[in-house]
Amino acid sequence: MRWTLLFALLVTFPLLAxxxxxxxxxxxxxxxxxxxxxxxxxxxxxAEQDVDLEFARTEDELRQRIGxxxxxxxxFVNTTGELPxxxxxxxxxxxxxxxxxxxxxxATDTWHSSPEYLEMIGAEFATxxxxxxxxxxxxxxxxxxxKGLPSPHVMVEEIYEFVKFDRARVRLLLSTAGAPLAWEKTxxxxxVLYTALGHREDVWQSPWFRAHVSGIxxxxxxxxxxxxxxxxxxxx
Numbered sequence: 001m002r003w004t005l006l007f008a009l010l011v012t013f014p015l016l017a018x019x020x021x022x023x024x025x026x027x028x029x030x031x032x033x034x035x036x037x038x039x040x041x042x043x044x045x046x047a048e049q050d051v052d053l054e055f056a057r058t059e060d061e062l063r064q065r066i067g068x069x070x071x072x073x074x075x076f077v078n079t080t081g082e083l084p085x086x087x088x089x090x091x092x093x094x095x096x097x098x099x100x101x102x103x104x105x106x107a108t109d110t111w112h113s114s115p116e117y118l119e120m121i122g123a124e125f126a127t128x129x130x131x132x133x134x135x136x137x138x139x140x141x142x143x144x145x146x147k148g149l150p151s152p153h154v155m156v157e158e159i160y161e162f163v164k165f166d167r168a169r170v171r172l173l174l175s176t177a178g179a180p181l182a183w184e185k186t187x188x189x190x191x192v193l194y195t196a197l198g199h200r201e202d203v204w205q206s207p208w209f210r211a212h213v214s215g216i217x218x219x220x221x222x223x224x225x226x227x228x229x230x231x232x233x234x235x236x
Contacts, residue, residue: 019072019221021046022065024056028081032106034201035078041204042077045214049221059084066090073100073220076107078198083110092116096188100223102216105198108162120187121194123165123180131158131200136181139172143184144222145193145215146173153208158199174212182212184219191223 023042025035032038039055046053051072056062063084068074074091088111095101101120109125111117118124138151165180174182174195182195193216203209 018050018052019224020052020054020070021073021075021217021220022054022056022068022071023075023077024062024079025077026056026059026062026079026083028059028083029109030080030106032078032199034199034204037201037204038077038104038198041210041213042075042217045210045217048214049217051217051221059087062087068094068099071099072224073102073217075102075104075220076110077104078106079103079110080106081110082113088114088117092120092187095120095190095192098189100190100220101187101192102220103192103194104213104216105160105196107194108160108196118164120192122170122183122185122192123162123194126161126163128158128160131156134159134176136197137175139175143171143173143215144219145182145184145195145212147215149208149211149215155197155203155206155208156200157197157203160196162196193219 023039025039043053056065063086066087067090074094091101103121106125108121108123112124133154133156136151136153136155138146138149140146141151159176162180167180170183170185172180172183181197184191184193186192195212195216197203197209197212
């Protein structure tokens with residue numbers, strides 16, 4: 001009986017431990033002025049959800065986290081450019097095995113040289129017009145990342161245009177003028193969510209976007225016990 005109880009505790013301990021999310025804001029290209037505000041907002045949301053955040057702000061700090069052990073999720077927040085290839089290979093393997101990944105804004109402007117990474121995240125940033133007023137439409141109000149968000153919602157933002165996006169392979173969450181803005185998809189046995197919003201400091205500080213990001217974090221934490229984690233790997 002004692003050994004049975006001990007075994008049960010050891011098996012369930014990872015689920016009882018305080019969740020940890022790695023937030024990567026390293027850049028090898030353009031660096032957004034909003035990153036500092038983004039980190040502050042994420043930190044406040046994490047405190048509300050009883051989550052430990054760790055940050056990788058440089059390429060060296062990202063290299064130090066290769067393996068991504070013990071993490072509930074990895075967030076790429078306004079990352080850009082060709083970050084270390086060894087980190088990319090490790091991240092893709094981690095997600096394929098069942099890891100949870102969320103990309104915000106310029107996460108699609110990262111690792112353009114890697115078809116595998118672009119397949120994982122679901123699209124590649126191509127260009128954007130100047131910041132302008134956009135009408136954001138919630139396409140799926142049942143998802144944690146969009147539930148309760150007013151729709152339509154008007155904000156001034158930098159709106160991305162994508163290539164290599166396949167509507168049939170994602171669960172579309174947000175759009176503007178019919179163009180995709182946020183989606184969820186699978187990659188192997190892992191779960192991926194991306195939102196193209198988050199360029200501007202005032203967007204990060206807005207209640208609407210804060211609620212969107214809070215929902216993304218709730219979604220990421222829910223994947224720890226999702227039934228899909230007990231199924232076999234799926235094709236990316």
